[in-house]
Amino acid sequence: MKLGVSPDIFPPRSHEAKRVSVVDAAASVFCREGYAGANIDLIAAEAGVSRQTVYNHHGDKEKLFVAVVRDLTERCNAGIFATIATFPDQPANLEADLIAFAVRMNRNCICNRDGRFLRKLIQAEGGRYPELFAEWREQGPGRTWSALAARFARLAFAGHLSIGDPDVAARQFLALVNAELQITFMLGGAPTEEEVLRSATDGVHTFLSAFAKKKLPAGKQAMLVHA
């Protein structure tokens, strides 16, 4: 029994592993307490590391904050694009496939630790670090929406949907799928798996009511674009 009964047990870790521990703990503390309220001692304790190690790795509080944001941005974008890659381009059951996709999107990108943390940091400190979050803004939502819009456009082209503006449809899809999670998001909590499924189901249902290809009596469904 080498280690005492300290509240958290930290097995020995490598140099790099400690760096990660510090960034993770910092993300948590920055989110919980805000930038100004975040305390380096607390971050160090939560990372299971001495305060000096935090300074050795990251220089000062602001550099640490930047490292945290870059880290979260990178991981979130990776998750988002990995998930968009699973978009149902050739749906067997359009509704079921879109619901499953929406659930994946929520679970892997929006409701997971990184997503919630990044959102909160942007909301809380976005005004003070415009240049830092400009990067996120361009690479994150901008590209996400474009990518998603392209997928919806393809679905429409293949005759599965009737869409006017794919960009609008993509944004509305995300909005609908999260419509019932707003309060949970607002308070920074993580919705249960069941809430996610419910919101996705309701959202996709409404989305398809609005954008499903109108079933025409005979063939001829090409020129159907609502003004």
Place this chain on the structure above:
Amino acid sequence: MKLGVSPDIFPPRSHEAKRVSVVDAAASVFCREGYAGANIDLIAAEAGVSRQTVYNHHGDKEKLFVAVVRDLTERCNAGIFATIATFPDQPANLEADLIAFAVRMNRNCICNRDGRFLRKLIQAEGGRYPELFAEWREQGPGRTWSALAARFARLAFAGHLSIGDPDVAARQFLALVNAELQITFMLGGAPTEEEVLRSATDGVHTFLSAFAKKKLPAGKQAMLVHA
């Protein structure tokens, strides 16, 4: 020329007017800097009041914060219910009336100063003051959604819409109408009047595509509830 050329000019104000000035300035500073980063001296300066006056009126920083949240909650709820009262129960032009309602909702409740401030405070400090924001949660979104759902139910009953679950429809209406303002909200900014109108137009259009009463060839439109 009594007053010097100080950057802001504060005409003499009454006791109560100063109290309001302090709460307003505090709301602004708490939102900009976060609770921990908010500085009483800065609040006093921004209110055009001495620091001692802040303490005289509100006791300490935490009590001031509570006063700010209560103030914002009250004003926001009042605005929301006043706006819901303008819901188009007997629409002349359903789409135009719903768009106008959505724009009012945004302008008077969601995008105005109070709405943006309250949202940011909830997001930033909600985790630390659960009991304080529980009040908001019950009186705000809970009642808003119920009230809005009731209005939509009435529209459906009157034959203007085909709605499965009015609560879901109400949440989805709000989500759709704000779908294109997400990024602006995230960064705490206020969207332009044009952006609000655009988002409302697109959102209502999709909402009606999903929920508009299906036009049936003959009369008989009573038993139309989708499973």
Place this chain on the structure above:
DNA sequence: GACGAATTGGACAAGCCTGTCTAAATTTGT
């Protein structure tokens, strides 16, 4: 105009936090 209440500006102590420094202990690489 005069009196009491409110306000002001400044000084002040106490506490907290950041960031630095050091010497000892530990880990890593060879």
Place this chain on the structure above:
DNA sequence: ACAAATTTAGACAGGCTTGTCCAATTCGTC
């Protein structure tokens, strides 16, 4: 096993902030 690099714990100065106190001034009201 040995040397270099890293980590640790603690002390420490400097700065900032909260909240209090007080004397002088201004304001509201009669």
